Amino acid sequence: MKFHKLKPYVKCGLFLLLVISLAGTANAATHEGGIALSWDDSHNINPCYENLKIFETYNATCTMNINSLIYSGDGAEEHLGALHSAGWEIAAHGQNHADSIAFLKNHTSEEWLDQEILPNIVEITGYGCPVYSFAYPYSERNEITDALLAPYFRTLRSTNFGTVNVNESAAYYKWDDTQVLYAVEIDDNSGASLESIKYGIDYAMDNGYVLVLYGHAITPTVTGDYQTSTARLDAILNYTYQKGGVFYHMEDLGNSSWMQGSPRSSTVTANFTVSTDSMMAGENVTFVDYSINQIGELLDFGDGSAKSSTADVVHTYTTPGTYTATLTVTNNIFIQSMTKTITVIQPLVANFTSNPTTGLSPLNVVFTDTSTGFPSSWSWNFGDGSTSNNRNPTHTYSAGGNYNVNLTVSNENGTNSKTAVIIVLQLPVADFSTSATGGYAPLSVLFTDLSQNATSRSWDVNNDGVEDSNETSFVYEYASAGTYTANLTAINANGTNSKTVQIIVDRRDSGSSHSSGGGGGSPEPATNVKVKELSQAFITNGNPVQFNFPKNATAVVYLSFDSKKTFGKTTTIVEMLKNKSKLTPETPEGEVYNYLNIWVGNGGYATEKNIENAVVCFKIEKAWMKDKGIDQSSIILNRYSDKKWNPLPTSQSGDDEKYMYFTTETPGFSSFAITGEITAKETVTEILPIPDTQNLEQNNTDSEVEETSEPKEKTGMPGFEMIYCIIGLLGVFLYRRR
Structure with missing residues (x-):
């Protein structure tokens, strides 16, 4: 092959090899002798890691030549890191362990570098291990491959195949800057005896050389080729250690000047900035590139949009979310990435749901x-x-x-x-008033609708199921005696609501049963009964019972007790009296608000023998207490029994705008009086105008409640009219004298 036909980077590599060959061996005497032991193939990482203690015994470290870790076993990456941390060199062995000569027969030099060499370097540096040396797979090499690799490695290791006598091999590095080195295989079945290896160690020690050795899998028991027994390994390490030999790495050999400052071998740094890392959807963000030594870059915006081949770019994020922008920069050897988090905020828009909406x-x-x-x-x-x-x-x-x-x-x-x-929407609230809730037949009652939120109404006041009126107010006459349920149904577009009141109509009887008592079976004379109200309930043994008086006809709101016997349907009558009961000869102490009679069932039922835990709830007008100056804490319900008035334990239970409410415990039911004490205050003399008796007579109206007329006491001072007459005559006399 003629040199001038080689490509430029091959010529550069050959030139470097020529420089190496001219360096000489002048430095050999200044170095200590030893061995450079390396191990080949990624699948042998784990055996080296498992026998790390053997190496540590002799303070020995080695070079691990690896291809891609996809060809290794489980835990290889972790164990590789452990070897590197223990001081081992991690070197290249071809990404796919391809035969260099065979590969170049069908591929270009660029393809070999891009597929086998540079990816191998990138992967190893990615594990945090710098790469300085290369071991040829299968030891297949030539001058062209050496020239192609010369710019990237300090040493290129091949093999002395079939070496038996180590001393006769070219396996010595003589500190002559030789880049291509030949190693002796130490595996048990390699053909090189242990004695020959020891002889080679002695030779290296005597001359200050480095004996280059390599092996494959370390195992306690050798079962085939490419295996080094732990015994053989221990013998080599121990012999070197005892001789004072140095354990070298392949990176220690050669000359560092061969690591050229080419961009293909310079560390690359990814770096970029963004104008903002938080923005509203639809706003732009500006990316600025500050990366170093890259020859290629790719910016992934993280939002699924097309990637950019430059980091100097403006990008718009249209959808709210959190995105990771990743810039990856590379050269022919190194690769590095950098990320930034971009938060895209959706414009603030208030919204809510309501359940239900009506x-x-x-x-x-x-x-x-x-x-x-x-x-x-x-x-x-x-x-x-x-x-x-x-x-x-x-x-x-x-x-x-x-x-x-x-x-x-x-x-x-x-x-x-x-x-x-x-x-x-609101249902109507049914309510109405009556001019009377009881009386003798024929009884005329004025019904007045007081309902709220009603648009119409229907009255059935004699409980026959037939509407009697739909007017706001009307008068109905009960011709016959009986107990009637007056019902008002209030109506609007949203529904109906009802209220009922009992109307009790008595029959006038000339017999003796009513001549001495009023109120329908009461011993109180009818002339002293101002108004009465009835309530019915079903009484059973052992159960509480409550009689309610919702018509507000008297001061009693309800009464309750626990029954000791079953009496069935029972009527309770409350009578509000005009004056002191005829059944009580004495008046109680204090200012009297009301006299009441309470009759439960037939006479003699409501005794301690038949009931217990009896309670009466009553009310007092606030206006009366204010006008009379009554101390609210002095309010007492008094019961007449054993021929005297007995004050009962009374406590306030609540109030509203008009009334104060109280509850009292009582042993039974009979005549009662509600009293209070007047608070002491200054005496005030008030001069009143002379009453206009004519106007008083004109403004007086009949009460809806039947009252008994009584003679009134004459309260005028005797002779008062005569004094008025004398004063009048004296005035006339004085006027005439003028």
Whole structure:
């Protein structure tokens, strides 16, 4: 082959080899003798690692020549790192362990470098191991391959095949800057005896040379070719150690000047910046490249868009999310990547759902935030005066109406709001008043509708299932005695609601049963009963029972007790009296608010023998307490029994705008009086104007409650009219004298 026909980089390699050949052996005497032991093939990484203690015994380190780790066993990468950490050199052996001469018969030199050599270097440097030497697979080489590899390695190792007498081989490095070295195989079946190897070690020690050796798999028991027994290995290491030999790496041989500063062998550095790493969707980000020694680069934006062959580029992220932008730079040997995280924020948009959006009150609504743009705070206004800062609140609307619900969301980029309408429908609330709830037949009753949210109504006041009226107010006459259930059904577009009241109509009887007592079976004279209210309940043994008085006709709200016997359906009557009961000869102490009689069932039932835990709940008008100056803590329910008034333990249970409510424990039911004590205060004398008796007579109206007229006491001072007459005459006399 003629030199001038070789390609430029081959000529460069041959020139380097020529320089090596001229270097001479002047430096051999200045170096200590020893051995350079290396091991071939990636699948032998694990055996070397497993026998690392043998090497450590003699402070020996070696060179591990590897191809791609895809040809190695499990754990090879980890074990390779351990060998490197222990001081071993990691060297190249061809990416795919291809025969160099055979490969070049069918491929170009560039293809051999790009497929076998450079990827091998890149992979090894990727494990953190610099590459300085190369071992030919199968030891197949020639001057062309040597020239192609010369710029990338300090040493190129081949083999003295069939060596028996080591001393006769060319396996010595004589510190003459020779780049191509020939090694002796030490595997048990290689043909080189242990004694020959020891002789070679002696020769190297005596002359300051390096004996180049290599092996394959280390094993306790040799079963075939390409295996070195642990005994043979130990003998070689021990002999070298005992002789004071140095354990060299292949990277220690040759001359470092052969590692040229070519871009193909310079470390590459990936580096870039971005104008911002957080932006709104649709905004641009500018990438600027600061990489070093690269001859190629590829920028992956991480959003699935086309990659860029340059890092000096402007890119638009259109979809919110978190993206990893990766820049990978390479030269013919090295590769490096750098990443940056790009956060793309969706514009802040408030949004929410409501479930339900309409319904009857009380309406429980679940609000779910569906805002976009990563809000960090939420502010809800439910339109009824209530607010919340929860992300997904629940709110109850108690009144009907249309409510504008507003959600305002915020983050570091600003605020945004949305409004929706919640429609709360309301059923009517049935209510009505009656001019009377009881009396003698024929009984005329005025019914007045007091319902709320009603658009129409239907009255059935005699419980016959037939509508009696649909007017707001009307009068109905009960001709016959009996107990009637008056029912009002209030109606609107959302539904109906009803309320009932019992009307008790008695029969006038000339017999004695009513001549001495009123209120339908009560011993109280009817003339002293201002109003009464009835309630019915079913009484069974061992169960609590409560009689409610919802008509507010008397001061009693309800009474309850535990029954010791079963009495079935029972009627309880509360009578509010005009004056002190005729059954109680004495008046209780204190200011009297009301006199009451409470009769439960037939006479003699409501005793301690039949009931227990009896409670009466009653009410007092706040206006009465204020006008009388009553101390609220002094309110007492008194019961008349054992021929005297007995105060009962009383406690306040609540209040509303008009009434104070109290509860009292009582051993039974009979006559009662509600009393209180007047708070001490200053005496004030008030001069009143003379009453206009004429106007008083004109403004007086009949009460709806039947009352008994009583004679009134004469309270005028005797002779008062005569004094007025004398004063009048004196005035006339004085006027005439003028």
